[in-house]
Amino acid sequence: MGTPKQDAIARELGVDRQLVKGGEQAEIARRIGFIKGVLSNSGCKSLVLGISGGVDSLTAGRLCQLAVEQLREExxxxxxxxxxxxxxxxxxxxxxxxxxAFIQADLTTTVNIADCVEGLMANVAIEGLQPSDGLVDFTKGNVKARSRMVAQYAIANFTNGLVVGTDHAAEALMGFFTKFGDGACDLAPLSGLCKSQVRMLAAALGAPHNLVFKAPTADLEELVPGKLDEESYGCTYEEIDNYLLGNSVPAAATEIIERAFAKTAHKRALPRVPE
Known part of the structure; x- marks a missing residue:
């Protein structure tokens, strides 16, 4: 058990502290069942997911492929x-x-978002505003994330589909996603998993070791290409996972984590409406 605050946040994010090595296959089956149920009940016929080369989209992608194969068998x-x-x-x-190659999707397509991003950025201007290079780069990174989701929803429209997200508990805790970008989706089959648990499921699915344990990067910033997630956080995924799992975490990391969780609360909430 962790501190009351750790426990409350873990509950809010749906973390299963009992999911440990040995329980992978049951958890994989449960999440495949979730995907099948959502797609079946929606009346839609396809699932759409962006594949980045990281372990999150790799894991979600393989779960989706297994889910649709089971549905077809049924x-x-x-x-x-x-x-x-x-x-x-x-x-x-x-x-x-x-x-x-690992996921073996039914269909694969490519949409290069460069024209969309460059076109929008070239036409966004506010009189009298001269943003710093850093702010322009940060904003452009968010435009990239949102452009990717626009493309996925266009494909979903064409194929009577649902868009799948890759959000999990570690990223949700830190608010490390773009609002209405990679945070926008119709179903999030990795929700509630710590990063180590995502890797555990990926390994159990048979994913290549180098992809399972690849250092995560959103790679949205052009001034700092390939910037690792942990550099952005100021703490490690191990510390984030330990926080969610109720284990002891250094005071400095705890402060970073709890500050990030509070600051990004708006990202995890529905739009506010009049009461």
Whole structure:
């Protein structure tokens, strides 16, 4: 058990502290069942997910593919569409291609978001405002994330589909996602998992070791290309996971985590409405 605050946050984010090595197959089956249920009940026929080359989209993608295969075996129409969404050329494209090879999606397509991002950024201007290079770069990173989601929803429209997200408890805790960007989706099959648990499921699914344990990066900032998530956080995924799992965490990391959770509360909430 952790502190009362740790326990409350873990409950809010749906963390299962009992999920440990040995329970992977049951958890995989449970999450595949969740995906099947959402798709079946929606009346839609496809699942759409952007594949980045990281362990989160790799794991969610394989779960989706297994789910649609089971649905087809049960006589339902279902397909999984994996989408590559590079901005110009992606530095770790080989990892993205290795992820696709592992996932074995029914369909794979690529949408390069560069024109969309550059076009929008070139036309956004506010009289008298001269943002710093850093703020422009940060904003452009969010535009990239939102452009990727626009593309996925367009594909979902064309294929009577639902868009799948890759959010999990560690990213939710830190608010490390773009609001209405990678945080926008119709279902989030990794929700409630710590980063180590995502990796555990990925390994149990048979994913390549180098992808399972690849250092995560959103790679949205051009001034700091390939910036690791942990550099942005100021603490490690191990510390974040330990916080969620109720284990002891250094005071400095605890302060960073709890400050990030409070600051990003708006990202995890529905739009506010008049009471």
């Amino acid at each position: 006589g339902q129409q279902a397909q999984f569409i994996a989408v590559r969404l590079p901005y110009k050329a992606q530095a770790d494209e080989s990892d993205a291609q290795a992820s696709l």
